[in-house]
Amino acid sequence: MNYQDYFKTALDDLREQGNYRVFAELERHCGSFPRATSRGEKNGDVTIWCSNDYLGMGQHPSVLNAMHEALDRCGAGAGGTRNISGTTHDHVLLEAELADLHGKEAALLFTSGYVSNWAALGTLAGRIPDCIVLSDALNHASMIEGIRQSKADRLIWAHNDLADLEAKLAALPLERPKLIAFESVYSMDGDIAPIKDICDLADKYNAMTYLDEVHAVGLYGPRGGGIAEREGLMDRLTVIEGTLGKAFGVMGGYIAASAELCDFVRSFASGFIFTTAIPPAVAAGAAASIRHLKTSDVERQVQQEKVTDVRARLDAIGIPHVENPSHIIPVMVGDPHKCKFISDTLLKEHGIYIQPINYPTVPKGTERLRITPSPVHSAADVDALIGALEDLWAQCQLARMPLAAQ
Numbered sequence: 001m002n003y004q005d006y007f008k009t010a011l012d013d014l015r016e017q018g019n020y021r022v023f024a025e026l027e028r029h030c031g032s033f034p035r036a037t038s039r040g041e042k043n044g045d046v047t048i049w050c051s052n053d054y055l056g057m058g059q060h061p062s063v064l065n066a067m068h069e070a071l072d073r074c075g076a077g078a079g080g081t082r083n084i085s086g087t088t089h090d091h092v093l094l095e096a097e098l099a100d101l102h103g104k105e106a107a108l109l110f111t112s113g114y115v116s117n118w119a120a121l122g123t124l125a126g127r128i129p130d131c132i133v134l135s136d137a138l139n140h141a142s143m144i145e146g147i148r149q150s151k152a153d154r155l156i157w158a159h160n161d162l163a164d165l166e167a168k169l170a171a172l173p174l175e176r177p178k179l180i181a182f183e184s185v186y187s188m189d190g191d192i193a194p195i196k197d198i199c200d201l202a203d204k205y206n207a208m209t210y211l212d213e214v215h216a217v218g219l220y221g222p223r224g225g226g227i228a229e230r231e232g233l234m235d236r237l238t239v240i241e242g243t244l245g246k247a248f249g250v251m252g253g254y255i256a257a258s259a260e261l262c263d264f265v266r267s268f269a270s271g272f273i274f275t276t277a278i279p280p281a282v283a284a285g286a287a288a289s290i291r292h293l294k295t296s297d298v299e300r301q302v303q304q305e306k307v308t309d310v311r312a313r314l315d316a317i318g319i320p321h322v323e324n325p326s327h328i329i330p331v332m333v334g335d336p337h338k339c340k341f342i343s344d345t346l347l348k349e350h351g352i353y354i355q356p357i358n359y360p361t362v363p364k365g366t367e368r369l370r371i372t373p374s375p376v377h378s379a380a381d382v383d384a385l386i387g388a389l390e391d392l393w394a395q396c397q398l399a400r401m402p403l404a405a406q
């Protein structure tokens with residue numbers, strides 16, 4: 001086999017389909033985010049409209065101070081796996097902060113949210129004898145990989161469809177171990193799961209629940225504990241999983257659950273045991289971010305105002321976006337080439353960066369621009385965004401919503 005030819009052909013296929021991924025090379029400017037310098041084809045200042053640093057915590061003074069302090073106190077890396085010299089005081093404090101955030105007995109840190117899903121689901125579903133996983137059809141790749149890794153039986157239930165979930169649960173023996181895996185805020189459509197109803201079904205059919213709150217932690221609930229906190233449901237979930245890399249603005253992932261469950265995953269998960277612990281400065285920064293958002297609501301409030309404002313402005317110019325109850329605004333384009341063209345032009349001509357979201361992240365025909373307004377976007381930023389989108393929609397002859405529907 002000619003290996004290089006094989007790689008090249010596979011990449012050419014991707015390009016032809018409009019699904020080849022190109023990095024936007026950015027230099028974020030601390031203190032003036034969402035501003036950054038684009039170092040790619042287009043050199044110059046850009047405004048980022050697609051970041052998962054949802055609240056701008058990645059440049060928050062409390063986070064930076066905690067990280068500087070820990071870096072000077074402890075040095076750069078953790079120096080080992082958690083079991084072999086890598087458990088620092090900052091890791092322990094962060095796990096306590098996370099357990100408290102979710103009202104759970106314990107929490108367990110991982111190097112990322114991806115790894116936390118992969119390792120925790122892989123271990124729980126793989127080790128509990130005869131466990132079957134009931135997985136929402138739109139679950140994130142990290143959950144799917146974890147479930148696959150577990151080799152446990154799995155059933156995919158239609159997205160957020162309680163009737164389908166119940167039909168599948170009811171067909172299983174009551175005593176068979178079951179794990180229902182789902183998300184609160186789904187990242188591409190921005191819709192929210194009926195958590196209470198799912199917990200009711202879990203109780204009725206004797207199932208555990210595993211909730212990915214990656215796009216909700218820091219953002220919802222009086223202390224930023226997520227949708228389950230907002231709805232008073234945290235104690236009903238077996239496992240709450242989250243990231244430190246999105247609204248908390250740093251990096252890392254975790255689960256929060258009972259002491260026994262966390263100890264079980266700690267003791268059996270390869271993806272927890274055999275990897276270097278996150279740097280103490282990262283742990284200290286994440287803990288500072290969580291602590292700040294437990295008591296400060298202003299970031300969440302201003303974010304929601306910005307989201308409402310951008311939605312209203314899109315409606316006013318008839319640009320179709322998915323209505324949902326979250327902070328994520330998917331603007332539908334429905335064609336991978338057009339989606340990429342709009343994104344490229346926004347960057348080159350308007351200094352606006354919104355990554356095109358194409359297959360396989362979303363189904364073909366639902367290509368979109370995923371806009372994430374934050375409290376650090378100004379009114380002038382919103383004006384510039386709306387003006388640019390209005391121009392481009394005319395240029396690309398994309399459908400607008402009928403005015404009567406507005």
Ligand SMILES: *Cc1c(COP(=O)(O)O)cnc(C)c1O
Pocket residue numbers: 112113114115117140142183187212214215243244245246252253
């Ligand atoms: C981003 C994401 C993850 C992974 O979190 P990272 O900390 O970025 O690895 C997990 N689940 C969902 C739903 C995500 O969108």
